[in-house]
Amino acid sequence: MMDKEHIQLAHGGGGELTAELIEGVILPALAGPQRPGRLTDAAIVPAGGVKFAFTTDSYVVRPLEFPGGDIGKLAVAGTVNDLSVVGAKPLAMSLALVIREGFEIALLARLLESAGRTAREAGVAIVTGDTKVVEHDACDGLVINTSGIGLLHENAALGFERVAAGDAILLSGPLGEHALAVMSKRRGLSFTSELISDCASIAPLSRSLLDRFGRDVHFMRDPTRGGLAAVLADLAEATGRGIEIRETAIPVNRAARAAAEMLGLDLLSSANEGKLLSVVAAGVAEQAVEVLARHDLAAHAAIIGVVGELGDHPLVEMVTTVGGRRVVQRPYGEDLPRIC
Amino acid sequence: MMDKEHIQLAHGGGGELTAELIEGVILPALAGPQRPGRLTDAAIVPAGGVKFAFTTDSYVVRPLEFPGGDIGKLAVAGTVNDLSVVGAKPLAMSLALVIREGFEIALLARLLESAGRTAREAGVAIVTGDTKVVEHDACDGLVINTSGIGLLHENAALGFERVAAGDAILLSGPLGEHALAVMSKRRGLSFTSELISDCASIAPLSRSLLDRFGRDVHFMRDPTRGGLAAVLADLAEATGRGIEIRETAIPVNRAARAAAEMLGLDLLSSANEGKLLSVVAAGVAEQAVEVLARHDLAAHAAIIGVVGELGDHPLVEMVTTVGGRRVVQRPYGEDLPRIC
Helix, strand or coil: CCCCCECCHHHHCCCHHHHHHHHHHHHHHHHCCCCCCCCECEEEEEECCEEEEEEEEEECCCCCEECCEEHHHHHHHHHHHHHHHCCEEEEEEEEEEEEECCCEHHHHHHHHHHHHHHHHHCCCEEEEEEEEEECCCCECCEEEEEEEEEEECCCCCCCHHHCCCCCEEEECCCCCHHHHHHHHHHHCCCCCCCCCCCCCCCHHHHHHHHHHHHHHEEEEECCCCCHHHHHHHHHHHHHCEEEEEEHHHCCCCHHHHHHHHHHCCCHHHCCCCCCCEEEECHHHHHHHHHHHHCCHHHCCCEEEEEEEEECCCCCEEEECCCCCEEECCCCCCCCCCCCC | CCCCCECCHHHHCCCHHHHHHHHHHHHHHHHCCCCCCCCECEEEEEECCEEEEEEEEEECCCCCEECCEEHHHHHHHHHHHHHHHCCEEEEEEEEEEEEECCCEHHHHHHHHHHHHHHHHHCCCEEEEEEEEEECHHHECCEEEEEEEEEEECCCCCCCHHHCCCCCEEEECCCCCHHHHHHHHHHHCCCCCCCCCCCCCCCHHHHHHHHHHHHHHEEEEECCCCCHHHHHHHHHHHHHCEEEEEEHHHCCCCHHHHHHHHHHCCCHHHCCCCCCCEEEECHHHHHHHHHHHHCCHHHCCCEEEEEEEEECCCCCEEEECCCCCEEECCCCCCCCCCCCC
8 A cells, every 4th residue: 555644554563664653753743852762662761779661562462362362361471571571570560451332241351360360470460450441333342451560680781782793593482373373263274273372471581591691691572563574673773783594493383384374474574472582692592592491481492593793784684494595574564463 | 221241331431330340350350369459540569669650541532632632642641640649750651552544644643742742741751652553443543551650759648548537628620621621522512612621730739739748648639530429439438438528619610511511411420631639638728729729720729528537338428509418429330431
């Protein structure tokens, strides 16, 4: 679509168009003449002598329940994860509901029980909330917003500026399980019965890395909307460094790959909801994989690539299975609306 | 409606049904076997040796722009106010958007500029955000969630348990201006051209009271959904004390009263978005009114009532203009959906 004056689904996809909307409209409007640095997933707020992380996310996933999770679990795990990847331990969460008139109360209770269970497992309390109800034709079911605050890990020294040439890029497990479990359910694909969303709190993974390797952990992110491709594009752009990943090193879930092929989707840009991407000093990379792999959640953790030198037009390149080289582009929009 | 198994619009109205949903479904689900004390508008979180307030609200108001404000201003002022009434100075805010595909980008920019301006005026930064886009038939425009964190005022000692017999009940200005400005616009009533929403940050009011009277300020709340009636019902129920207000003492906006009569609404249960209700020690009540009235926002501040003794069935009673007594009930649901 060429309509530049109206919002398109792709504006919400985590790709180029999302970046344009944020940089071109949202940040200038919210900030006025003086622009802030960035409107990040989790901001760091110094207060009372300590440093807090603060994050927010609204969840609009359809269907509300999918193999491996539901909107309640997703909303809590997603915000816990946003805090975790900036090196913060979750302290408290909010949960705000926009519910359509006529929504089944038993389903609401089930989804909220799932949210509550996920919060308890992550050791974080939901301390404040809000409930709005809208007319039947004003919303297609349920929107959940969660925000969270966390206290920065004392060993955390994370940021694009800490990423150096030679750093190893680690991925905690196979790509695309969330997006493809949701899409398979939505499309009624039954062949992928073993395909379940990876939706989970990755707080234990990030904490293990920081506890053990401290300042040798340079950067962390969870590859949600836009997938691995969007995170690596951000990394290349913000650091000015080339990135090289090896296709053969990327952990694979066969069912997810089969579903991706059937649906014509790219695993590299498919959303994940329980994976950690980390950039660590080369010297600790092997050990870091071992530490991650002790968690069930990261049994297939692997070094998937390396950070390169500074360059004028830094690219993300993938050495393919057959030994060729392919440039990994930032996804433009989103193949998959309402995935999170 | 007697359907107990599905969500009704009234579940979002801030009245009896909202309380039932929160107490009966939301809190048990989120908390599991061990119930938290309350899921309050703004929770107090101790961390790093200081006390933080943390709050969230989703805004679904229609129309998006109304006399005196818009959804952007409302979303920022509302969260600033929720922090202010628990005695906190706003530190940082989040802003999360759910936008319908096809939404006009120029309108989005205008609404966000209003949000940004309101935040700058209140001295609080919007530090983190999120953007989701949903299909045309999945949402009727725009939902904004804001969450906020604040640092507790050093003089703040607020809570239901601090409210005592003889305490004065203060209101910063006339009731219902927000609800009736929005409803008049929605219904196309043109006779009330002077009726504009009171939508504003009340942070300066609460701060003035705490700066000057410290621990003599016992309780504060902004009477939004459910209006004054809902706040006083909460106060009576939570303190176990009767409340008496005088109708002649309540500040009046003639246009709001005329609109309420025409629309068949009760000003006592109509939503406000820039008013402060406070309960202060009797000895400082007159001075507190003077301090409030120095602000343009509270030029018509008044003592509207008094807190009574403990009782088994504490009631909120209003001495009417003609000298009779009327019990003020907690509103059941909501006459006015999508008001905030």
